[in-house]
Amino acid sequence: MRPFQYQRAHSISDASTIAALPEAMLIAGGTNLLDMMKLQVATPSQLSDIGRIGLDGIQDTPDGGLRIGALATNTATAVNPRVRADYPVLARAILAGATQQLRNKATTGGNLCQRTRCYYFMNVDQPCNKRDPGSGCGAIGGVNKLHAVLGTSDQCIATYPGDMAVAMTALGATVVIATGKGTERTVPVSDFHRLPGDTPWRDNVLEAGEVIVAVTLPPPVQATQLYRKVRERSSYAFALVSIAAVIAMDGGKFTRADFAFGGLAHKPWHEPRIGELLVGAPPSPELFDQAADLLLEGAEGHGDNDFKIPLARRTLNAVLAEAVEKAA
Numbered sequence: 001m002r003p004f005q006y007q008r009a010h011s012i013s014d015a016s017t018i019a020a021l022p023e024a025m026l027i028a029g030g031t032n033l034l035d036m037m038k039l040q041v042a043t044p045s046q047l048s049d050i051g052r053i054g055l056d057g058i059q060d061t062p063d064g065g066l067r068i069g070a071l072a073t074n075t076a077t078a079v080n081p082r083v084r085a086d087y088p089v090l091a092r093a094i095l096a097g098a099t100q101q102l103r104n105k106a107t108t109g110g111n112l113c114q115r116t117r118c119y120y121f122m123n124v125d126q127p128c129n130k131r132d133p134g135s136g137c138g139a140i141g142g143v144n145k146l147h148a149v150l151g152t153s154d155q156c157i158a159t160y161p162g163d164m165a166v167a168m169t170a171l172g173a174t175v176v177i178a179t180g181k182g183t184e185r186t187v188p189v190s191d192f193h194r195l196p197g198d199t200p201w202r203d204n205v206l207e208a209g210e211v212i213v214a215v216t217l218p219p220p221v222q223a224t225q226l227y228r229k230v231r232e233r234s235s236y237a238f239a240l241v242s243i244a245a246v247i248a249m250d251g252g253k254f255t256r257a258d259f260a261f262g263g264l265a266h267k268p269w270h271e272p273r274i275g276e277l278l279v280g281a282p283p284s285p286e287l288f289d290q291a292a293d294l295l296l297e298g299a300e301g302h303g304d305n306d307f308k309i310p311l312a313r314r315t316l317n318a319v320l321a322e323a324v325e326k327a328a
């Protein structure tokens, strides 16, 4: 680990000032950043610890939704009574991630900003356009079982590894960001992460000096909420494919069908055309296949990860069948 200066932020504005410096980084739970610093994948010269700036609350919003502070731990969010009652897909997604000890430290903001688990990104001896722009992409033509099949570029095929943001995307949640200029801006979680394009080093839309302060969830709806995570072992593993689904039915037809997909792209994948196809229609195997066709339009494997394309189709079919059984 390289030497660095550590400083505790006392306010959001303190945190923004440090985050705006080119060699500085924010640290929250530290469960992702410290690993990267030990591997010299991240080498900040200054760390601003935002752990005590009072952003750990989880409160009702005036419209009946919920505001989850950027420093609320993943455990606190998953066990929150309102999250369990009204947004169970979020509790399930969080509990499907990492381990209890990690979730006790991991925070909302840190989870959103966690970096890819691409093996080449995590190994400074390997080429990686995300870590070292212009050095190439070791995963294209290399070992790429965990990698993306949707929204890739010729610069990077990494996936966003998180679970929490997948559920937040299906729920229509919004990230609240302090700009560092005394104002806030909001971004839907579905637009927070970026596709790699020709700037794969930029994971999300945060600008220098910006700090995530909260995520807000819209008022809850009566719906069946499911999170299915397919992985290599049943705990302590990142998703090969995951699906968050918020589904309601009435009179034998879908009345709501919101989905987000993990493990397939550089961001939680959101394909609104699937909901448009399903809403108003009665469930059938043909309809489920059409939904999978929409999801996988343009999907491309890179060798080791070719299996993700049929796996995503089967997983979507299974989730739809389960949702129909529960919602009917």
Ligand SMILES: Cc1cc2nc3c(=O)[nH]c(=O)nc-3n(C[C@H](O)[C@H](O)[C@H](O)COP(=O)(O)OP(=O)(O)OC[C@H]3O[C@@H](n4cnc5c(N)ncnc54)[C@H](O)[C@@H]3O)c2cc1C
Pocket (backbone or CB within 6 Å): 025, 026, 027, 028, 029, 030, 031, 032, 033, 034, 035, 050, 070, 096, 097, 098, 099, 102, 105, 106, 107, 108, 109, 110, 111, 112, 113, 114, 161, 162, 163, 164, 206, 210, 211, 212, 213, 236, 237, 238, 239
């Ligand atoms: C072994 C292991 C297994 C894991 N398995 C899973 C899994 O299955 N599913 C899953 O979803 N996750 C998994 N994780 C990842 C874990 O969830 C993340 O490490 C954690 O959520 C990061 O949160 P943190 O608060 O510790 O972030 P930190 O490590 O403190 O920070 C991560 C990044 O976020 C930035 N940041 C933090 N807070 C803010 C803020 N408020 N505003 C702007 N930027 C901010 C930091 O600057 C840093 O770049 C795993 C981690 C480990 C180590």
Ligand code: SF4
Pocket (backbone or CB within 6 Å): 116, 118, 119, 120, 121, 127, 128, 129, 130, 131, 136, 137, 138, 139, 140, 155, 156, 157, 158, 200
């Ligand atoms: S897939 Fe992206 S993160 Fe992985 S080596 Fe290629 S450029 Fe780096």
